Amino acid sequence: MRVVHVVTLVSDDGAYGGPTSVAAGQLRECAARGHDVTLVSLWRGRGPAPARLGPVPLRTRPARSLLPGRFTGLMHPLLVRDLWRSLGGADVVHVHAGRDLVSLTALAVAVLRRKRFVVQTHGMVQPRRAAAVRLFDRLYVPLLRRARGCLVLTGRERRDVAAVVGAGGPPLLTVPNGVRPGSGAAADPVRRGSEVLFLARLHPRKRPEAFVAMAALVHRRVPGARFTLYGADEGALPGVLRLIAAHGLEGVVSYGGALAHPEAVRAYARAAVYVLPSVDEPFGMTLIEALAAGTPVVCTDTCGIAEELAGRGAAVVTDGSPRELADAVCGLLADEGRRAALAAAGRRAVAEAFSVHAVTDRLEEIYGRLCRVP
Template sequence: MRVVHVVTLVSDDGAYGGPTSVAAGQLEECAARGHEVSLVSLWRGRSAAPARLGSVPLRTRPARSVLPGRFTGLMHPLLVRDMWVAMGRADVVHVHAGRDLVSVAALAVAALRRKRFVAQTHGMVQPRRAAAVRLFDRLYVPLLRRARGCLVLTEQERRDVAEVVGAGGPPLMTLPNGVRPERADGAGEGGRRDREVLFLARLHPRKRPDAFVEMAALVHRRMPDARFTLYGADEGVLPAVRRLIAAHGLQGIVSYGGALEHAQAVRAYRRAAVYVLPSVDEPFGMTVIEALSAGTPVVCTDTCGIADELARREAAVVTDGSPAELADAVCGLLADDARRAALAEAGRRAVAEAFSVHAVTDRLEAIYRGL
């Protein structure tokens, strides 16, 4: 099959997060199975766009802000032409569709090209009452209804998308995110650091990096040798994070390392003793399964979309998200090597059985063939 995916943004700092890494992972696995694949997207970075994302051919245009919003208003007029050309030869079109101009353009081109296409919303399409969103949805929702299927992560997302698209919408099909399982031999450059606690996500209010710093302050009182590192593109919270570090006197204890490319992120997971995601209402938690795949014990909150599944498998420590409970979980893991090892093994097993890109692409191929 000739498969074309469209995602809003590829960048050198991973700012668009899960949808980009999911698209790349799905396409890499499709290519490994003999399909002809390509990814169409905007590009933002300090250098020219790469020709490939991993093994996936990449067709990009520089991202330009034509409307307000961090991602909503990004566009380049020539990207529409690129979509038109790429989709012309495609057997299947797959749009990673948020509420943004790139997604609207991709859905419209697929419909005009009379292509059979699926949409995947990644938890980004939720009921909203703001006037600007209702106006945007007058164009967006009719196009989304043209999809032959809409891929959702969780039952909550199924309910959200069903409410947005209303009657006459496409079939809603559950498809989890998947990662390529990491090898279990070794812990990356320099080995695993027994006292390093990691935050790796966008510095966005929903991800709660400030709660990570508050947690770090509590852990430091009990375990002064623990160290804490935050990585991720800043989305407005970095000044508050730095103020909290100073207020708690954690200079040299808590550090910010900026945004990481994927290979660097994998090494960061593999070095850390514990990965903490304090995020609330996380639709899925792509970084959680990336950490699990790297063999790193995970602490998350009970509003993470896969928290129940991980708790059932005893593959992560699930908390209420408060700094105190996060700190208790981290201290418990840092003090117990055997428990960390058991949690890491259960996490790898969960990835292999439920969240591997191999299992996900089996399902995705069946959906494509059904089109």
């Protein structure tokens, strides 16, 4: 099959997060199975865009901000031509669709080209009351309704998308995100030292300030622990730096900037514990990337996969308060056996529930059904 995916942004700092890594991972696995794949996207980086992401051909244009918003208004006029040409030759079109100009354009081109397409919303399509969103949705929602299927991650996302799309929408198909089992050159978790890692966008929902507050509590009990934050700044960095200074944590807590994916994999592999303090996280792609690297993880009970991970003994789930996060981290740093057990359970969870192999099996079934529909 000729499969074309569209995602809003590829960048050298991973700013768009989960949707980009999910799209690239799905296409890599599709390519390994012999499908003809292409990823169409905007590009933002220090240099020119790469021609490929591993085995995946990349068609891209430099990102330009045409409307306000970090991602909503990104576009390039020539991307319309790229979409028209790429989608025209596709058997199946898969749009990783947020409320933004790239997604809107891709959906419109797919409809005009009379292509069978699916959408995957990644928790980005939720009910909103703002006037600008309601105006955007007058164009966007009718296009979403033309999809042959909408891939959702959790029951909560299913309810959110149903509320936005309303009656007459596409079938809502539950498909989790996945990673390649054993990816990440995992190190022995018992011998990783005492680095505690935050790796996510520095956005208020990700709560990097809570990570710093947690670090201050842990440092009192485990003075040798060190804490590193990585991720593109989306407005929270000044507050993070002020909090580090207020707690006197210079030299204990550091910010390392944004990481490209290979660097992120190495960061997971060398950390003793990965902490994601975000609230209402639709899925938590970084959690399963850390698990694939053999790193014990701590998350909050509002993460979309927290219950699944807790049931498998693959994560320490907290209420998200700095105190509970600190208790969880201190417990893991003091107990090598528990860290090893969590790491082993995490690898099993990836292999059994969050494997890109199983996800691609499901995608091939969906794509094949689309190709058979007259």
